[in-house]
Amino acid sequence: MSSVEEFRTEIRAWLRAHLKGEFAGLKGLGGPGREHEAFPERLAWERHLAAHGWTCVGWPTEYGGRGASIEEQLAFHEEYALADAPARVNHIGEQLLGPTLIDHGTEAQKARFLPPIRAVEELWCQGYSEPDAGSDLAAVRTRAVREGDAWVIDGRKMWTSLAHEAQWCFVVARTEPGSRRHAGLSYLLVPLDQPGVEVRPIVQLTGTSEFNEVCFDGARTAAANVVGAPGDGWRIAMATLGYERGVSTLGQQVGFRRELEGLIALARRNDALADPLIRDRLTLAWAGLQAMRASARRGTDPSTAKLSWSHWHRDLGELAMDVRGAAATVVAAEPYELDQWQRLFLFSRADTIYAGSSEIQRNLIAERVLGLPKEPRP
Secondary structure, eight states, X not given: OOHHHXXXXXXXXXXXXXXXXXXXXXXXXXXXXXXXXXXXXXXXXXXXXXHTTOSSTTSOGGXXXXXXXXXXXXXXXXXXXXXXXXXXXXXXXXXXXXXXXXHHSOHHHHHHHHHHHHTTOXXXXXXXXXXXXXXXXXXXXXXXXXXXXXXXXXXXXXXXXXXXXXXXXXXXXXXXXXXXXXXXXXXXXXXXXSTTEEEEEOOOTTSXXXXXXXXXXXXXXXXXXXXXXXXXXXXXXXXXXXXXXXXXXXXXXXXXXXXXXXXXXXXXXXXXXXSHHHHHHHHHHHHHHHHHHHHHHHTOOHHHHHHHHHHHXXXXXXXXXXHHGGGGGSOSBTTTBOOHHHHHHHHXXXXXXXXXXXXXXXXXXXXXXXXXXXXXXX
């Protein structure tokens, strides 16, 4: 038996043995647009995973991970999805900040922050976007000033996923007065439970509030909590986005597959599959998913990967509405109870916008992959 199959057998057996009793009722909870479901219970489940060595499986062993290969990580995500285990709550810390610190952090930062991420004792959120700096991250206006042994931060971050549940935020802020665009930015690790930080939930189309506005008014963090050198924040931020758009999408694609399988089953039940156009679109969705999986395993360009999965998922939401037909326009119950397909449709409208809009991704591909002339800037 290969190491990948042994790994798959191990996690499958563990999930079968542990996803029961107090955790049995969590199956299937917490997907996109449903992040609010049983959050404390899902947090307890994830800490249970950590206690048995099943968080951060792709991290190197010296930092508490299992050093799992890409194929082993894919096996983990597949088995996790097949077991209908609940959506993870520590994605941003485990898949985004953790790898960033492993590759770019100081030894002191690794010792301080990696163990509580692995143990799910501290949750993180991402402080990138602002009201006037969404996909154009280089336009950030949040500022941080060095005062003695601390950075003092003022500004506003928007669309900050799960900030209302997080204890820490990694923040891109302008630390060099008079600097413009990519220069003069720093990547700071900022505690949220302090005076000068206000987290305001934003109600989304789904009626839930995964996103938040985070306001910093004289908030502070230790001077040592800058990843990379001061002024080197753009490079570090791009590294984090690479993790977000790259390997971490493997688990996401397993969820996509389950959605597609569920939609095909619905089309069979309600006879939508008799429509040749619906059949063609479902077939194209299946083919697109296979291509995405192959590309992720090969290590495709992060911008290409993000462009691919975001449009695929948005299109799946539109296809779900067509499969459901007229019933898709009516909520399941008052005042605003949505079914899984309505949530998929509404939530996936944002897929081509967050984590870098499709327009930005196309520019990056044109300039950095194809070598085309850069877009003129004022």
